[in-house]
Amino acid sequence: MENVIEIRNVTIDYKLKRYDIRAITDVSLDIKRGKITALVGESGSGKTTLSSAILQCISTPGEVTAGSIKFFGKDGSETDVCACNNHQINKFRWEKVSMVFQAAQSALNPVMTVFEQFEETVREHRMGWDKKRIEERTKEVLEDVKLDADRVMKAYPHELSGGMKQRVMIAFALIFEPELIILDEPTTALDVITQDYIFKILQRINREKGISMLLMTHDIGVVAKFADYVGVMYAGRLMEYGDIRTVFKQRRHPYTAGLIGSTPSLIGSLDDMKPIEGNPPDLRDLPKGCVFSPRCPYRTDKCTEKEPEDYIKDGCLLKCTRYGE
Amino acid sequence: MDELMTLKGIGMTFKKSGGFLGKERRIEVLKDIDLTINRGEIIAVVGESGCGKTTLGKIITGLYRPTSGEVFFEGNQVSGLFSKKINSYNSVQFVQQDSYAALNPVRTIYQSLYAPIKARNKKWTRSKIDERIDELMTLIGLQPASQFLTKYPHQLSGGQRQRILMARAVSLDPKLIVADEPVSMIDVSLRLSLLNLMSELNEKLNVSFVYITHDLSTARYIARNGKMCVMYLGEIVEFGKVDEILKTPKHPYTQALIQAVPIPDPDYDTGKELPLKSMELASLENRGEGCPFEARCLYATERCREKVDYVEVNGVKVKCCNLKKEEDEKID
Numbered sequence: 001m002e003n004v005i006e007i008r009n010v011t012i013d014y015k016l017k018r019y020d021i022r023a024i025t026d027v028s029l030d031i032k033r034g035k036i037t038a039l040v041g042e043s044g045s046g047k048t049t050l051s052s053a054i055l056q057c058i059s060t061p062g063e064v065t066a067g068s069i070k071f072f073g074k075d076g077s078e079t080d081v082c083a084c085n086n087h088q089i090n091k092f093r094w095e096k097v098s099m100v101f102q103a104a105q106s107a108l109n110p111v112m113t114v115f116e117q118f119e120e121t122v123r124e125h126r127m128g129w130d131k132k133r134i135e136e137r138t139k140e141v142l143e144d145v146k147l148d149a150d151r152v153m154k155a156y157p158h159e160l161s162g163g164m165k166q167r168v169m170i171a172f173a174l175i176f177e178p179e180l181i182i183l184d185e186p187t188t189a190l191d192v193i194t195q196d197y198i199f200k201i202l203q204r205i206n207r208e209k210g211i212s213m214l215l216m217t218h219d220i221g222v223v224a225k226f227a228d229y230v231g232v233m234y235a236g237r238l239m240e241y242g243d244i245r246t247v248f249k250q251r252r253h254p255y256t257a258g259l260i261g262s263t264p265s266l267i268g269s270l271d272d273m274k275p276i277e278g279n280p281p282d283l284r285d286l287p288k289g290c291v292f293s294p295r296c297p298y299r300t301d302k303c304t305e306k307e308p309e310d311y312i313k314d315g316c317l318l319k320c321t322r323y324g325e
Numbered sequence: 326m327d328e329l330m331t332l333k334g335i336g337m338t339f340k341k342s343g344g345f346l347g348k349e350r351r352i353e354v355l356k357d358i359d360l361t362i363n364r365g366e367i368i369a370v371v372g373e374s375g376c377g378k379t380t381l382g383k384i385i386t387g388l389y390r391p392t393s394g395e396v397f398f399e400g401n402q403v404s405g406l407f408s409k410k411i412n413s414y415n416s417v418q419f420v421q422q423d424s425y426a427a428l429n430p431v432r433t434i435y436q437s438l439y440a441p442i443k444a445r446n447k448k449w450t451r452s453k454i455d456e457r458i459d460e461l462m463t464l465i466g467l468q469p470a471s472q473f474l475t476k477y478p479h480q481l482s483g484g485q486r487q488r489i490l491m492a493r494a495v496s497l498d499p500k501l502i503v504a505d506e507p508v509s510m511i512d513v514s515l516r517l518s519l520l521n522l523m524s525e526l527n528e529k530l531n532v533s534f535v536y537i538t539h540d541l542s543t544a545r546y547i548a549r550n551g552k553m554c555v556m557y558l559g560e561i562v563e564f565g566k567v568d569e570i571l572k573t574p575k576h577p578y579t580q581a582l583i584q585a586v587p588i589p590d591p592d593y594d595t596g597k598e599l600p601l602k603s604m605e606l607a608s609l610e611n612r613g614e615g616c617p618f619e620a621r622c623l624y625a626t627e628r629c630r631e632k633v634d635y636v637e638v639n640g641v642k643v644k645c646c647n648l649k650k651e652e653d654e655k656i657d
Binding site for chain 1 (some may be wrong): 373374482484485512513514515516517518520521539540541542543545546549571581582583584585586587588589590591592593598599601604605606
């Protein structure tokens with residue numbers, strides 16, 4: 001299958017005054033065209049840093065210190081994101097890859113109506129469009145996310161509910177029909193009913209328009225329900241990556257197994273649920289060998305000696321010594 | 326089981342000024358809440374944001390005085406207590422969502438734990454309080470205690486801070502703890518152990534818990550032998566045993582809520598649309614007498630605009646006119 005994004009051996013460092021923090025260590029990942037790929041991980045695992053690297057908008061002082069990120073367009077074009085200059089990256093952002101940010105509440109400008117904000121964005125990218133054309137397009141995308149376009153266009157952000165604001169953000173991301181949308185925790189702070197509704201909209205957009213999606217979340221349930229592929233991140237490393245069924249059913253990596261096994265669900269038995277022991281590591285003071293080893297129930301001497309490589313088993317990536325042979 | 330706390334006909338209305346010359350607006354956040362909490366029981370209160378679950382928690386802990394209705398604690402009325410008496414009312418404790426904001430950042434953990442114990446037991450000596458703190462640290466599983474007590478809140482992880490809050494709540498020997506979304510801000514891998522700690526405290530100390538959340542899965546986990554209270558727009562729409570509600574939800578809102586919860590199993594996708602007419606919550610202002618869910622309910626009829634009463638089905642109290650109708654027809 002064709003990939004939209006190929007991430008190869010990417011390392012991202014935050015260079016601080018007293019020390020450096022390695023937020024992402026040697027991550028390689030393919031994002032498949034037309035599919036929904038999810039990245040799960042706890043806070044601090046590097047999901048947001050990795051996704052902002054795709055748009056080259058890592059917050060300072062972070063930078064990609066090794067590896068490459070390549071984008072492949074539908075038209076056969078190839079873009080090396082890390083090598084783009086400012087002008088090129090501005091064309092690339094939003095037209096090829098757009099992003100829906102976590103806090104919709106603060107992502108919209110409170111003193112402009114929704115339409116004015118669409119107009120501002122469009123004028124930045126499409127000089128030739130007149131007001132009527134912008135209006136038509138705005139209406140189209142707002143209807144795509146099941147909003148009452150006429151009312152919402154004239155509204156200020158405070159007149160909309162949290163779920164509506166998040167849908168406006170998704171409409172924003174759709175405006176130039178990008179090939180990939182990055183969704184960073186799109187439904188945190190929203191309740192389950194709105195969450196379900198928003199994901200159904202996203203799923204429909206994905207199926208009907210063939211737009212690929214990269215979803216960052218810590219909610220295992222959401223991933224199981226809506227994603228096609230899943231990557232599990234821990235302390236800046238990709239621990240496991242593969243199609244959703246193999247990863248969730250086989251639970252091969254001890255961290256994945258621990259995460260799924262410690263997520264309460266509405267069905268099934270509650271008695272075999274087990275928490276993961278210990279605490280997430282401090283990125284300044286990582287354990288020797290495998291980063292998950294202090295919390296791993298299958299730890300051997302081998303694990304604490306050397307960090308495991310990326311092993312490929314039935315098309316899935318596994319970073320664990322147990323799958324070395 | 327004996328009753329620990331009883332809420333009778335609780336209502337809470339917030340007044341909002343309408344600005345210069347504007348009309349004052351009244352927002353009815355809670356309406357006619359009746360709830361009984363038994364000794365040693367865990368009750369999960371679930372609902373969407375804005376349904377009034379936190380306000381209810383604050384009324385139970387005595388932080389808000391309800392605008393109507395009465396609160397009884399062990400048979401005594403407590404909702405009308407004035408400042409002096411309310412200070413001695415510490416049989417009910419509150420655990421907040423944001424553990425970072427709930428602890429004083431310039432005090433060590435030891436100081437944060439010491440202060441409430443000293444305030445309650447003025448005659449206790451320092452060594453006696455130290456002993457008590459040690460005991461608490463063992464109870465919440467932060468060992469060795471000395472390693473944590475000298476630290477400041479920012480030096481601990483979210484899960485550890487939340488445990489400290491639990492210790493502080495337990496330190497005054499409460500009979501009831503209200504926990505408002507205690508796990509929503511901590512890492513997924515640490516949530517389960519905190520929920521286990523709460524169950525442990527419930528068993529060991531026989532403390533009742535009111536667990537406020539919007540996450541039905543964790544509610545099911547913690548209250549597996551307890552009860553669940555589903556709230557919608559300031560009213561309790563369904564109340565009863567957790568198993569019974571999750572297996573056969575009776576209220577149309579509960580049905581939609583349960584269907585919306587994602588199951589961590591990729592083969593489980595039902596793909597069905599939620600049984601709801603609209604996605605938007607109705608406004609809390611100017612609400613009528615009728616069912617709060619009417620505007621979004623697929624089964625709504627004319628009848629729903631009138632006042633609704635509770636019906637009891639299999640031990641679960643439900644506020645829904647259609648069920649009420651069925652019940653009436655049966656009797657006829």
